[in-house]
Amino acid sequence: MTATNGQTTLSIRDLHVSVEDAEILRGVTLDIPAGEVHALMGPNGSGKSTLANALMGHPAYDVTAGQVHFKGQDVLELETDERARLGMFLAFQYPAEIPGVRVASFLRLALNARRETEISVMAFRRLLMEKMQMLRMDPKFASRYLNEGFSGGEKKRNEILQLAVLEPELAILDETDSGLDIDALRIVADGVNRLRGSDLGVLVITHYQRLLNYIEPDRVHVLIDGRVVESGGKELAERLEAEGYERYGAAAASEDA
Amino acid sequence: MAVKDIDQVGLDTYKFGFHDDIQPVYTSPKGLSEDIVREISRQKDEPAWMLDFRLEALRQFERKAMPTWGADLSRIDFDAIHYYIRPQDRQARSWDDVPEDIKSTFDKLGIPEAERKFLAGVGAQYDSEVVYHSIRDDLEEQGVIFLDMDSGLREHEDIVRDYFGTVIPNGDNKFAALNSAVWSGGSFVYVPEGVRVEIPLQAYFRINAENMGQFERTLIIVEPGAYVHYVEGCTAPVYATDSLHSAVVEIIVKEGGRCRYTTIQNWSTDVFNLVTKRAVAYRDATMEWVDGNLGSKVTMKYPAVYLMEPGAHGEVLSIAFAGEDQHQDAGAKMVHAAPDTSSLITSKSISRKGGRTAYRGYVQVMPEAERCRSNVECDALLIDDRSRSDTYPYMDIEESDVAIQHEATVSKVSDQQLFYLMSRGLTQEQAMAMVVSGFIEPIVKELPMEYAVEMNRLIELQMEGSIG
Ligand SMILES: Nc1ncnc2c1ncn2[C@@H]1O[C@H](COP(=O)(O)OP(=O)(O)O)[C@@H](O)[C@H]1O
Ligand SMILES: [Mg+2]
Numbered sequence: 001m002t003a004t005n006g007q008t009t010l011s012i013r014d015l016h017v018s019v020e021d022a023e024i025l026r027g028v029t030l031d032i033p034a035g036e037v038h039a040l041m042g043p044n045g046s047g048k049s050t051l052a053n054a055l056m057g058h059p060a061y062d063v064t065a066g067q068v069h070f071k072g073q074d075v076l077e078l079e080t081d082e083r084a085r086l087g088m089f090l091a092f093q094y095p096a097e098i099p100g101v102r103v104a105s106f107l108r109l110a111l112n113a114r115r116e117t118e119i120s121v122m123a124f125r126r127l128l129m130e131k132m133q134m135l136r137m138d139p140k141f142a143s144r145y146l147n148e149g150f151s152g153g154e155k156k157r158n159e160i161l162q163l164a165v166l167e168p169e170l171a172i173l174d175e176t177d178s179g180l181d182i183d184a185l186r187i188v189a190d191g192v193n194r195l196r197g198s199d200l201g202v203l204v205i206t207h208y209q210r211l212l213n214y215i216e217p218d219r220v221h222v223l224i225d226g227r228v229v230e231s232g233g234k235e236l237a238e239r240l241e242a243e244g245y246e247r248y249g250a251a252a253a254s255e256d257a
Numbered sequence: 258m259a260v261k262d263i264d265q266v267g268l269d270t271y272k273f274g275f276h277d278d279i280q281p282v283y284t285s286p287k288g289l290s291e292d293i294v295r296e297i298s299r300q301k302d303e304p305a306w307m308l309d310f311r312l313e314a315l316r317q318f319e320r321k322a323m324p325t326w327g328a329d330l331s332r333i334d335f336d337a338i339h340y341y342i343r344p345q346d347r348q349a350r351s352w353d354d355v356p357e358d359i360k361s362t363f364d365k366l367g368i369p370e371a372e373r374k375f376l377a378g379v380g381a382q383y384d385s386e387v388v389y390h391s392i393r394d395d396l397e398e399q400g401v402i403f404l405d406m407d408s409g410l411r412e413h414e415d416i417v418r419d420y421f422g423t424v425i426p427n428g429d430n431k432f433a434a435l436n437s438a439v440w441s442g443g444s445f446v447y448v449p450e451g452v453r454v455e456i457p458l459q460a461y462f463r464i465n466a467e468n469m470g471q472f473e474r475t476l477i478i479v480e481p482g483a484y485v486h487y488v489e490g491c492t493a494p495v496y497a498t499d500s501l502h503s504a505v506v507e508i509i510v511k512e513g514g515r516c517r518y519t520t521i522q523n524w525s526t527d528v529f530n531l532v533t534k535r536a537v538a539y540r541d542a543t544m545e546w547v548d549g550n551l552g553s554k555v556t557m558k559y560p561a562v563y564l565m566e567p568g569a570h571g572e573v574l575s576i577a578f579a580g581e582d583q584h585q586d587a588g589a590k591m592v593h594a595a596p597d598t599s600s601l602i603t604s605k606s607i608s609r610k611g612g613r614t615a616y617r618g619y620v621q622v623m624p625e626a627e628r629c630r631s632n633v634e635c636d637a638l639l640i641d642d643r644s645r646s647d648t649y650p651y652m653d654i655e656e657s658d659v660a661i662q663h664e665a666t667v668s669k670v671s672d673q674q675l676f677y678l679m680s681r682g683l684t685q686e687q688a689m690a691m692v693v694s695g696f697i698e699p700i701v702k703e704l705p706m707e708y709a710v711e712m713n714r715l716i717e718l719q720m721e722g723s724i725g
């Protein structure tokens with residue numbers, strides 16, 4: 001890992017993103033220094049997943065203006081897999097199902113994709129089992145087909161397992177809390193907390209404040225209608241929990257869903 | 258996905274496309290005639306009944322029209338083909354005795370190495386003749402016979418005469434008739450009652466000469482309670498002109514016996530591959546065809562199982578992969594001729610770069626074949642919009658007390674799947690290969706480990722250069 005603490009790992013400048021010619025992000029500016037946890041909150045449809053997808057280079061999301069730099073590199077020039085190998089990671093709100101591909105074989109290939117030398121099968125097995133134990137996952141999980149027939153909670157846990165195994169430098173967690181019961185939420189938060197501290201920058205995208213009780217953010221940003229309208233400390237999340245998004249205007253009316 | 262134009266890359270990923278400059282000891286002139294059929298039989302010093310079988314087949318071949326219901330076969334020029342090419346005088350029993358240049362071909366293909374590692378026996382056919390054959394001593398002692406078909410006829414004429422042409426008569430279809438007229442090489446396998454051959458027997462088929470027709474003939478007899486797994490692999494050089502491969506495989510599985518026949522067909526894309534494969538299964542016997550079709554220009558192949566007595570079970574597991582200018586017309590045929598028989602057909606096809614796959618299946622239940630069960634599942638995966646897949650499931654059910662299921666799906670690799678895998682650091686090619694290997698996993702996991710690895714490697718090779 002190259003970033004040192006306090007240095008800005010991710011820098012987003014005036015980012016505009018369109019989906020099917022509709023502008024969803026209308027100038028987002030955000031910095032996530034290495035080692036910090038930032039929360040992005042906002043009502044449904046405000047563009048949170050759009051930001052996550054655009055950061056990772058999803059082809060359906062057109063960046064029409066603005067810049068994104070990660071570790072000093074112009075990310076928008078890079079393909080999705082290059083971004084991943086640079087150290088970016090997205091825990092999906094809706095992970096895709098890949099029938100016939102086992103969790104373990106997929107993860108080994110993914111891990112090898114970002115390593116100079118291949119990890120041995122044995123060493124990988126050990127690493128995987130260790131991380132699965134940390135997340136209290138049944139070892140049988142490793143030989144299931146990737147996301148196929150997973151419950152909502154299993155999908156989310158599987159995303160965090162990948163995060164733990166791949167050890168990126170920036171983790172974007174898109175609504176990882178939805179679909180998790182309170183115990184699972186604790187385990188997942190625990191996993192994330194163990195990874196934080198050193199160089200890992202985290203962007204926790206969430207609709208509710210609940211997750212932030214377990215993963216305490218350094219900063220909180222509020223996204224309304226494709227713009228960051230307010231930023232603050234963790235007390236901002238508590239205030240949003242109490243007051244909702246109404247104070248930011250009519251555009252936020254679709255809050256509950 | 259930001260897919261770059263496939264043709265920009267245009268990599269030829271077929272790594273078996275080299276050929277050797279070998280002077281065969283005999284090459285029949287191009288074209289087919291009674292003289293050529295007689296000459297083949299004379300060179301092989303065959304009994305009169307076999308010559309009669311060949312000549313009758315030749316008449317059948319000439320009488321039959323070309324099939325028009327499947328792939329386009331109009332490019333086959335029967336007059337431009339050498340029907341018999343004998344690469345050497347004698348067959349080697351020791352690998353060291355195989356002529357150097359032929360040996361180097363098989364070395365490049367990794368053959369004797371494979372044998373040393375995990376096979377019970379190996380046969381290697383080069384053009385028309387089997388150049389090498391071996392079987393483990395312990396199996397030979399148990400009475401297992403694994404020979405090339407010509408030697409089988411010479412050394413075990415009594416057995417061969419009882420079964421040869423009984424499952425697939427010499428006039429069964431135009432290409433079976435052609436094979437019956439000019440057949441050469443192939444395998445003869447006999448497994449005595451109760452003997453279980455736990456590790457596979459493998460045959461390797463190589464076409465080396467240009468404008469070659471390879472017509473191997475395989476006969477497998479599994480006596481009651483016996484088991485064998487036979488594996489064949491096929492490759493050929495890349496030439497500008499077409500070659501023809503037209504095999505006939507007949508299998509008899511007796512009471513309580515089991516036979517698995519695995520094919521990894523990876524012919525170069527100038528080979529017309531028109532093969533007739535059929536098995537009969539008796540009481541409580543099991544016949545399984547595992548069929549991987551990756552190569553060839555055109556393949557038409559529908560492995561069949563005739564379920565003759567109660568308790569017989571037939572399976573076809575097939576994978577077809579069609580790339581540019583390839584047409585894989587593959588499928589299965591199950592004939593339920595007795596009550597309480599069951600069959601399972603699982604077909605997976607992948608088309609890309611404008612390639613075409615078809616599943617053509619036929620399930621027949623004869624009158625009074627009660628309580629039969631048949632399950633057909635065929636899934637097609639399209640890699641791009643230019644490619645094509647068709648399903649032709651035919652059913653002929655003449656009994657009402659049966660359980661027949663048919664399911665067909667067509668899917669595309671979704672952007673969402675590719676994005677997900679790439680977001681973990683996989684390149685687009687790796688991501689695509691992963692989706693494809695997942696798609697065929699239900700079949701690949703049925704292959705012996707070494708072949709499963711090989712299959713996945715071939716798929717990765719196929720996917721190379723398929724995307725930007
Ligand atoms: N792939 C897509 N195709 C079409 N519309 C989309 C797509 N992704 C997002 N949108 C639209 O963009 C807006 C923001 O969606 P999203 O980013 O998912 O919001 P959030 O994650 O904050 O709930 C919504 O109006 C949504 O319908
Ligand atoms: Mg969302």
